Amino acid sequence: MSLHLPSEIIVERFLPTVRAMLAAELDEQGLTQQEIADELGVSQAAVSQYVRGDVTVEQRFADDQRLQSTVKTIATGLATGSMDSYEALGELLAVIREFEDRGPICAVHEEEMPALAGLGCDLCVRGTDDTVEQERSALAAVRRSARRLANTPGIAAVIPNVGTNVGTAIPEASDETDVAAVPGRLQTVGSRVLVPADPEFGASKQVASTILAAMSVESDLRGAINVATNDPLLDAAREAGYEPMDFDASYENRQQRLRESFADRGSVPRVIYHEGAFGIEPITYVFGETATEATARLLDLRERIEG
Template sequence: MLPLHSHLYVLARRIDPKPSSRRSHILAEYAGGKVKVLSNRFPIGRITPKALTIAGVDSGGGAGIAADLKTFAALGVHGMCAVTSVTAQNTQTVNAIHDLPATMVKAQIEAVIEDIGVDAAKTGMLHTPEIIEAVADEIGKYGFPTVVDPVMVAKSGATLLEPAAVETIKNKLLPLAKVVTPNIPEAEVLSDLKIKSLREAADAAMKISRYGPAAVVIKGGHLQDDVSVDLLYMDGELRKFEADRVNTDTTHGTGCSFSAAITAELAKGKDIPEAVESAKRLITDAVRFGLKIGGGHGPVNPMASIYRDAERFWVIENISEAIERLEADPDFPTLIPESQTNLAMALTFARGFEDIAAIPGRIVNLGGKAHASAPPRFGASRHVAATLLTARKHNPSVRAAMNIKFSEEILKICEKLGLSTSFYDRAREPPEIKLVEGRSTSWGTEEAIKAAGKVPDIIYHRGDWGKEPMATILAGTAVEAAKIALNLAAEYAKAISKKS
């Protein structure tokens, strides 16, 4: 018999009728006179967080279980799934829905729990009252922390929840939820309130909380503001999570990935505010770097952040190789301007200067030899990085930029080598741009790209009062930029020798 403590956690050896070579245990919570299983089977020494998604299959891979599993993986959590429905779906429409029997949904959940265990779970598409009741039974039985994403309508506008199922969600599922994550239209249905402002969203969150979830997060994506604000209502308090709004059509699966990110963080032991904050960061990146595929709303990319971090070493290595080539070339110093040269390279999913590596102190002409002042480092450039960030808005395949000396002779060599060029006139730079340090290069790059109708290989300007003429090489990698520079340097050296 358990001791009569008000709250007790118990780690007990699992009694299994089937012999097993693995040592497995049950983690249970004793509270209020009841025992609740928290994690039903996990071998000693295993620390991999495990998250379960109970949702539908999107054949287009943008939302539902596909989005959830990608999000779990991006956050270092092992993902498991219980399929509720199969949809014939793409970025534009849902052509058909096939619901699995409620007994099959329960069987999937049971299979996962009895062998692997669940640290946290989320629900997505639960199309019918019968499926909702089956899922609620399992959550109530095992008590794992659950994030309820009350999916009602697909991004294409197709209905993913039967009208009769709304009351079942309210009365059966919400009381069991640790977090519920409605968007504005869903929150309106759950609260019976119209929402046109953050104040009204807060009122809706408070009303939804009366159904029993520990926390309510109302997503502000449908509110028309420059800033996207999500509201967390928990323990009688409101908290805002803000991010710049990303204007894009790659929003398919936003709600799925957001709720999956919260679930993953809860599985890792984070508290609710920490989990929501992490999810907000992930989904902002996922939307910003969404996949432009299909003819409708492209899917978000929850893997963007992990791809970005995985590239950091390679980018540093690529710049380092480019530096070696430049330093070894006897002709390259003739292209180094008085303000010196920098070479920058961006990560594929670069957000700003912090995701662009360059050379602190730049490349200098040291006694007739090119010399990098320091090893490449992220965040080490502003001017060249600003040019690169601007160019990438028009052509994301441009990953590298390098500034060199400009002269009319160098321009002729560019044309001889078949390099596309475009320029901007610094004398035409608006006064309000000149007043802000670093904005000149962004403005000029936009002007040059506009004039060329594309991102050229070379962007140049002929200087202005107190401003040195300059050219910038744009390329796919730092090594490619270095190769262009070395070809220019070789031809420039020939031209100089002829004149002398």
């Protein structure tokens, strides 16, 4: 029996097909062949072949609506800058997992190894590691939020001098290493907001401790962002129906004090703030189910102020 690994199908059939489809989509989006080559990690000559259709594709993959939709999403994201290569890989890996689960990759693999036919082969499908998936989801939420903040005009006005951070905890987080945030915080340079690094777990002590305090009362409230405290923001929160809660700025036992305050209320206010102290800048926290929702809530408050 000839031995062919499922990964060979992915490398030899799936990836060339995806590259050809992406090249065609990016060409339609108006990117130059060199720009497409840079995005796909191939030569300009290879892109020329892709665009002309001078490559062999696996038609079972190319005709699949799931892959067609994913390719369009990735191409649009890469062309507009709303998606990076990390997120593009995530989208493609999701398709690969579906294709391996009695899908087109499985069908091609059975053709390459006829002995597998009819065996209900599950070489590729062993279930997902929940912990890994949760961590990926948390990192992705922080990544999306940081990019959205960096691309929002005028957002620098709410970034405190010490910088802003945004975080997401995995479900059932127990300590700061279970909370993803941006190392070094988001910083302003003039009117721009810079994201210094990709998100990591354990990157922000203050945001993590605040999220953990919130989760002790509302376990689904796993995201938060911290910004500068100012009256217009607090007024906008009240207008939106979020009565802001003030708390002591001291770092000493802050997480425990917040836990007790939230427990006494029986819920977590979506906006909390402090007025600062000696050496401590006034900061406001906005909560959400993840960093994505927390950031969306903050930007909604900003729109209310501007409106």
